[in-house]
Amino acid sequence: MLNAGLSLTEALNALHEETRTKTMKKIIAKILVAVESGVPLWRSMSNTYFFTPYEIALIHIGEDAGNLAKNMTYLAEQQEKDHALKQKVKMAMIYPTIVLIMVFIIVMGLGMFVLPSLIQVLFSLNVELPITTRIIIKVTNFFEGYGVQFITGCIGTFIGVSLLSKYTSFRIITQWIAFHIPGIGRLAREATIAHFGVILGGMLRAGVPLIESLESLIEVTQIVSYKNFYRKLLHHISLGDSFSKSFSVINVTKKRLPVSVQQLVMTGEKSGTLSTTLLKIAEIYEKKAEETAEKLPIILEPLLLLFIGALVGTIAFSIITPIYGVVGNVGR
Secondary structure, three states: OOOOOOOHHHHHHHHHHHOOOHHHHHHHHHHHHHHHOOOOHHHHHHOOOOOOHHHHHHHHHHHHHOOHHHHHHHHHHHHHHHHHHHHHHHHHHHHHHHHHHHHHHHHHHHHHHHHHHHHHHHHHOOOOOOHHHHHHHHHHHHHHHHHHHHHHHHHHHHHHHHHHHHHOOOHHHHHHHHHOOOOHHHHHHHHHHHHHHHHHHHHHHOOOOHHHHHHHHHHHOOOHHHHHHHHHHHHHHHOOOOHHHHHHHOOOHHHHOOHHHHHHHHHHHHHOOHHHHHHHHHHHHHHHHHHHHHHHHHHHHHHHHHHHHHHHHHHHHHHHHHHHHHHHHHHO
């Protein structure tokens, strides 16, 4: 709307009229009132506590430089790319999640309702049971006696871990585990590096000073290990060190950024094209993350099938072997 020639208040009024979400409508109304009273747009947005420091910084620079519409367009494009990448990651995880949930339900159903009857038959055969059968019997007895409590405990543990990972420092552990899972860890790392390039490159391209850009990057980064790395990087840059020296001094640099990315950043800094280089890094790693997200279900599918096959085979072997033993004895 700003690109079409509407004034800021006219654009906000139109946006307020067409917004259907009550919460968002209140936020836009609050911004509109503040802007009409002479408060800059970026400060009005900041007072709502809804927007990230990165978004506010881009709007702030856009207002001061007179290219607000350009910065908003760039911000919208980056948000769309970020959302598309997140959706691909979610879609990649839907199949394995559904399969694992179904396996859990089937195993619990077998343990609580089917296997107890079969186990009585096995006991009545009066034959020596294989070790796998004895294990199945113990697991079945556990499910039969404590199945409801076990299911409740699993659901409660899942909810508890999710809440702790979101609101407490426990997320350090869950993030570490996620980054070390084959396939998923690679996807998370590529997405994080793409995020690094988008945020820092976008801020620098908009004219935000490097120190403020790094501060905004720290604010919007959710991965604790990378947030700590960016803090160390900010400390060295604030002292006047170059990226080259900062990377060499920080011990975990190679774990956080590939050598190729470090070389590109250092080259961009020397040539004065750091913002362009960072955005190019973001573009490269967004493509890598998308490719990994597409391949992830293909990689996980055979692993899940092997797991399910091994589980079903073990249960079948444990039940059928004693029966065949009795049939063999009868024949002899």
